[in-house]
Amino acid sequence: SSDEEGGEEYLFKIVIIGDSAVGKSNLLSRYARNEFNAHSKATIGVEFQTQSMEIEGKDVKAQIWDTAGQERFRAVTSAYYRGAVGALVVYDISRRSTFESVARWLDELKTHSDTTVARMLVGNKCDLDNMRAVSVEEGKALAETQGLFFMETSALNSTNVKTAFEMVIRDIYANFS
Ligand code: GDP
Ligand code: MG
Numbered sequence: 001s002s003d004e005e006g007g008e009e010y011l012f013k014i015v016i017i018g019d020s021a022v023g024k025s026n027l028l029s030r031y032a033r034n035e036f037n038a039h040s041k042a043t044i045g046v047e048f049q050t051q052s053m054e055i056e057g058k059d060v061k062a063q064i065w066d067t068a069g070q071e072r073f074r075a076v077t078s079a080y081y082r083g084a085v086g087a088l089v090v091y092d093i094s095r096r097s098t099f100e101s102v103a104r105w106l107d108e109l110k111t112h113s114d115t116t117v118a119r120m121l122v123g124n125k126c127d128l129d130n131m132r133a134v135s136v137e138e139g140k141a142l143a144e145t146q147g148l149f150f151m152e153t154s155a156l157n158s159t160n161v162k163t164a165f166e167m168v169i170r171d172i173y174a175n176f177s
Pocket of ligand 1: 019020021022023024025026027037038039040124125126127128153154155156157
């Protein structure tokens, strides 16, 4: 909370998980800085970025964590998940193996979380529709089975990026305010 009248503040930790190269870092840079990097390798270099939005007149800050490429070695640590109240679980619609990994990421998230986590399944790179290897219906079905929100996004052309993050933030707010 703050000293401004009615000016309560919230800070929520959100993690982005999913296989290497699905676009996690670019989703974050698109959302937080409106930037896209076509040549990003493993790391953009920061641990997290903070982005604010207003909900019901409250200043709600999301501290969004990005892996530094550890997922390549299956070495995302418990510190990464600690305190997270939201998660984006990302796959690449043009690479089926990344969709098949989603169950493992959900297990890992569950193992490391001790609270309600607002979760969104994200099928990224929807601009690559001509290379699609996972249908929208399959994404939706998996999300429904697991009780997650679902959205296809493109960090490249910005489709649904803001919407996806903001849906998670609103759900966290509903859980914790
Ligand atoms: P990360 O390893 O999951 O963090 O993935 P990156 O954000 O580093 O992206 C991996 C590669 O996919 C990079 O070459 C990006 O430019 C590319 N990429 C990320 N998002 C998109 C997208 O929405 N569409 C397309 N076509 N390429 C993307
Ligand atoms: Mg990355």
